[in-house]
């Protein structure tokens with residue numbers, strides 16, 4: 370699945386050439402097929418940057434980001450766009466639901482780049498919404514859903530294309546306790562039953578605890594990787 374070596378990402382932080390912030394600093398990481406990961410660390414540690422790089426939305430300044438043998442750091446833009454469309458589901462908070470479309474229309478719309486038959490898109494959207502527990506709300510518009518349900522629609526939109534990996538940035542942030550638990554339950558199911566490789570950046574301990582493995586980031590470096598005890602991690606590394 371993912372194999373990262375020496376991933377460094379620098380951003381310009383001021384006007385001068387030498388004003389740079391090193392958001393990631395030599396990150397090495399291995400995530401096997403079906404292996405889930407919670408990425409933890411304080412604000413500014415580099416979690417969101419790491420997810421954008423894993424998602425092929427940004428390229429590292431240095432290092433390689435292999436996804437199933439293809440280095441996302443160096444593939445052509447065209448190939449990268451295809452990998453993103455087919456294999457990587459993301460909920461990175463950058464794209465809101467379309468307010469004028471129902472939940473099911475929002476989810477079906479995510480399949481447009483894959484050029485499936487409209488009837489198949491509609492069918493798959495219904496299945497994805499069932500998977501996130503929203504079958505009975507699929508005809509509602511985003512404003513008619515509560516925040517927890519909107520987050521789950523966004524997850525359904527990322528899951529509908531059956532990606533090989535799902536990346537989510539702070540999926541429970543700002544939710545009330547019930548909604549947080551609903552989203553955490555969903556990830557627990559994706560991790561342990563579906564064996565989907567979900568990589569989640571989170572400061573939510575209750576969510577992180579349910580991941581098969583956790584990585585701690587601090588100032589752009591991975592400082593610890595731990596296997597979560599207790600839960601059904603199924604021998605995954």
Ligand SMILES: Nc1ncnc2c1ncn2[C@@H]1O[C@H](COP(=O)(O)OP(=O)(O)OP(=O)(O)O)[C@@H](O)[C@H]1O
Nearest residue numbers: 380381390391392411412413414415416417418419
């Ligand atoms: N596009 C950018 N331009 C300049 N600096 C950036 C950019 N994106 C991130 N940074 C900087 O890189 C560092 C890591 O940011 P990042 O958002 O990845 O951390 P984070 O762990 O996700 O934190 P948070 O939880 O606050 O989002 C921070 O110092 C941030 O200011």
